[in-house]
Amino acid sequence: MSKEAKHGVAEAIAADLRDAIERGEYGPGDQLPGENALIKEYGAARLTVRSALGMLQAEGLTTTRRGVGVFVRSFDPIVRNGISRVSARKWKAGRSVWDDETRGRRPTVDHIEIVPEAEAPGDVAAIFDSTEEVATRRRRYLLDDKPVIVATSYLPASLVAGTRILEEDTGPGGIYARLADLGQAPAHFREDILSRMPTKAETEELAIPAGTPVFVLTRTAVTEAGDPVEVNVMVMDAGAYVLRYDFDA
Amino acid sequence: MSKEAKHGVAEAIAADLRDAIERGEYGPGDQLPGENALIKEYGAARLTVRSALGMLQAEGLTTTRRGVGVFVRSFDPIVRNGISRVSARKWKAGRSVWDDETRGRRPTVDHIEIVPEAEAPGDVAAIFDSTEEVATRRRRYLLDDKPVIVATSYLPASLVAGTRILEEDTGPGGIYARLADLGQAPAHFREDILSRMPTKAETEELAIPAGTPVFVLTRTAVTEAGDPVEVNVMVMDAGAYVLRYDFDA
Numbered sequence: 001m002s003k004e005a006k007h008g009v010a011e012a013i014a015a016d017l018r019d020a021i022e023r024g025e026y027g028p029g030d031q032l033p034g035e036n037a038l039i040k041e042y043g044a045a046r047l048t049v050r051s052a053l054g055m056l057q058a059e060g061l062t063t064t065r066r067g068v069g070v071f072v073r074s075f076d077p078i079v080r081n082g083i084s085r086v087s088a089r090k091w092k093a094g095r096s097v098w099d100d101e102t103r104g105r106r107p108t109v110d111h112i113e114i115v116p117e118a119e120a121p122g123d124v125a126a127i128f129d130s131t132e133e134v135a136t137r138r139r140r141y142l143l144d145d146k147p148v149i150v151a152t153s154y155l156p157a158s159l160v161a162g163t164r165i166l167e168e169d170t171g172p173g174g175i176y177a178r179l180a181d182l183g184q185a186p187a188h189f190r191e192d193i194l195s196r197m198p199t200k201a202e203t204e205e206l207a208i209p210a211g212t213p214v215f216v217l218t219r220t221a222v223t224e225a226g227d228p229v230e231v232n233v234m235v236m237d238a239g240a241y242v243l244r245y246d247f248d249a
Numbered sequence: 250m251s252k253e254a255k256h257g258v259a260e261a262i263a264a265d266l267r268d269a270i271e272r273g274e275y276g277p278g279d280q281l282p283g284e285n286a287l288i289k290e291y292g293a294a295r296l297t298v299r300s301a302l303g304m305l306q307a308e309g310l311t312t313t314r315r316g317v318g319v320f321v322r323s324f325d326p327i328v329r330n331g332i333s334r335v336s337a338r339k340w341k342a343g344r345s346v347w348d349d350e351t352r353g354r355r356p357t358v359d360h361i362e363i364v365p366e367a368e369a370p371g372d373v374a375a376i377f378d379s380t381e382e383v384a385t386r387r388r389r390y391l392l393d394d395k396p397v398i399v400a401t402s403y404l405p406a407s408l409v410a411g412t413r414i415l416e417e418d419t420g421p422g423g424i425y426a427r428l429a430d431l432g433q434a435p436a437h438f439r440e441d442i443l444s445r446m447p448t449k450a451e452t453e454e455l456a457i458p459a460g461t462p463v464f465v466l467t468r469t470a471v472t473e474a475g476d477p478v479e480v481n482v483m484v485m486d487a488g489a490y491v492l493r494y495d496f497d498a
Contacts, residue, residue: 011449079441188495193492193493194491198308213487248437249336
């Protein structure tokens with residue numbers, strides 16, 4: 001058989017399995033038929049069957065557990081409500097941005113890195129519109145033992161020097177409540193969302209499965225006077241999130 | 250050399266090129282050194298060099314033009330302001346949601362498909378909370394001759410039967426202005442954003458380069474009385490968009 005014909009067979013097998021997944025015949029977390037079963041069912045070569053399974057994985061429909069088999073990706077996402085999670089009502093009451101969105105599942109920080117003074121990366125410096133040094137808080141969050149997000153906050157170093165913002169535990173209401181204590185409460189937010197494939201370092205740090213992109217969400221907090229006081233660059237496993245925005249016409 | 254050692258060399262070459270791109274030595278649209286130049290510079294085999302270039306493409310950093318070479322991806326995105334683009338002020342004034350966000354570049358619809366009555370897909374039916382038939386408007390938009398988004402609007406078939414919403418040109422202010430004419434003006438919106446790798450059909454319809462995900466953005470428009478009147482499912486080339494949300498604390 002020609003290479004093109006084999007490719008056609010692989011596509012046909014992939015299309016059958018894709019349809020079965022979309023019909024719900026194989027649900028989230030279900031195991032697909034193994035290579036041997038597919039070889040028998042379609043009378044196809046092993047490499048052809050592998051190629052078909054590879055197509056489904058590249059589309060993000062399935063994940064492979066080595067030595068076990070191929071499974072329909074299960075998607076029990078964090079629904080991240082961009083607007084209500086950072087409402088002043090919330091942080092003024094000392095609540096966490098996570099309170100509503102993980103339906104009882106508690107995310108944990110397993111790694112935190114605080115640098116009191118550093119040069120801002122170019123895109124962050126452009127937002128602050130200054131060459132001033134920044135303090136950074138970089139933390140990784142796990143949900144159900146899986147890393148889901150690495151968030152790096154940048155704040156003007158001179159503003160936050162000696163404050164609880166540079167301690168591991170920033171206290172009730174977090175960074176925004178502490179900025180309010182300093183008379184620099186955030187009044188407006190901008191969130192800019194990109195999506196792209198992860199770098200090798202991101203794949204490792206977030207344990208991202210093959211065929212899964214990342215969201216890169218940059219949130220800028222601005223005071224009533226119009227001064228940016230925090231830029232938070234979040235790199236998120238896109239397979240773990242739905243980003244939600246509710247607003248009025 | 251072992252397979253592992255070759256992989257190590259490919260990673261080292263990829264890391265060098267990645268650093269050079271991040272330092273700005275090669276800017277957006279610039280051509281990277283060709284295979285022959287890299288083979289000479291690193292004393293590596295052709296397959297090793299190709300593997301290195303493949304890593305950069307898989308990360309979405311570069312694009313390949315067949316027979317020409319490898320180029321740093323240029324990114325001149327549409328900045329889509331989710332909230333202001335659908336403000337009532339705008340569509341009541343008869344303006345298009347595109348007016349502000351493409352900085353003078355005019356998107357064009359090159360394909361539109363209107364179906365007055367059809368069964369709603371499962372996830373859309375769940376939002377309408379009904380088994381009623383839906384009307385669909387499906388259109389593809391090009392920007393600078395490149396397809397960037399396929400948007401499919403679903404509306405209750407009985408509500409929009411015989412209205413301009415089912416004509417190609419929906420008139421000034423578009424669908425939302427026509428819904429307002431019917432006494433069903435949208436008052437609240439919800440946008441839910443996913444990102445994943447494109448299916449084969451999406452790759453073809455949006456001419457998506459290798460290593461680029463799609464955004465799937467589902468917007469639900471709800472009246473003041475709480476009735477959903479439109480669900481718009483948008484599949485977007487993630488390499489063409491920044492999704493922006495501006496809101497208050």
